[in-house]
Amino acid sequence: MHRTDAVRCYGCGALVPAGDGPTHRYIGASPGCWAIYGEVLAREYDDIRYARLHQVTVDAYAAQHPGVPSPQSIQSVTLHLVSLCVVMELGWPGQDATRVIQRIANQKQAFIWLEPPSALGEMTVWDLHASSDPDDHAQRVRRWGHEVWQAWAPHHATIRPLADGVARTLAGPRRRH
Numbered sequence: 001m002h003r004t005d006a007v008r009c010y011g012c013g014a015l016v017p018a019g020d021g022p023t024h025r026y027i028g029a030s031p032g033c034w035a036i037y038g039e040v041l042a043r044e045y046d047d048i049r050y051a052r053l054h055q056v057t058v059d060a061y062a063a064q065h066p067g068v069p070s071p072q073s074i075q076s077v078t079l080h081l082v083s084l085c086v087v088m089e090l091g092w093p094g095q096d097a098t099r100v101i102q103r104i105a106n107q108k109q110a111f112i113w114l115e116p117p118s119a120l121g122e123m124t125v126w127d128l129h130a131s132s133d134p135d136d137h138a139q140r141v142r143r144w145g146h147e148v149w150q151a152w153a154p155h156h157a158t159i160r161p162l163a164d165g166v167a168r169t170l171a172g173p174r175r176r177h
């Protein structure tokens with residue numbers, strides 16, 4: 001990649017290939033960043049060993065690319081931050097976070113736009129793209145998720161009660177395993 005061909009992703013700030021490829025409807029990513037994310041997801045879908053923390057990958061990416069206020073982006077940012085919270089703070093396994101998202105989605109009418117902090121973490125999707133093996137990948141995803149969650153600290157007080165509430169409602173069935 002030549003320097004002149006690179007632009008900063010307007011979501012995460014990573015230096016990514018310039019271009020006008022496809023982007024997501026409401027996730028606020030530049031086309032180059034969206035394409036790299038697509039490659040990372042492809043690896044997680046193609047090789048189950050890379051998919052252990054798939055939900056954290058999705059959550060961290062969405063929370064690092066909040067976009068602009070709209071009903072969809074408000075819902076997306078809140079859901080993915082709640083999911084990050086249950087994994088990063090409550091210690092839930094990544095795969096259980098998917099159920100959290102499904103459960104809390106029915107409260108979406110109450111969600112509000114959370115003004116994104118000016119910095120959303122140093123790590124970006126490039127750090128996942130550069131992982132060398134499944135263990136390295138999992139470590140990087142976890143660090144990335146932690147960084148993005150910490151970056152959103154100004155809104156932890158809004159997210160934590162939502163995470164605690166949904167964790168309580170799901171605690172029953174979860175214990176039976």
Ligand SMILES: [Zn+2]
Pocket residue numbers: 009010011012013014029030033034065
């Ligand atoms: Zn980006």
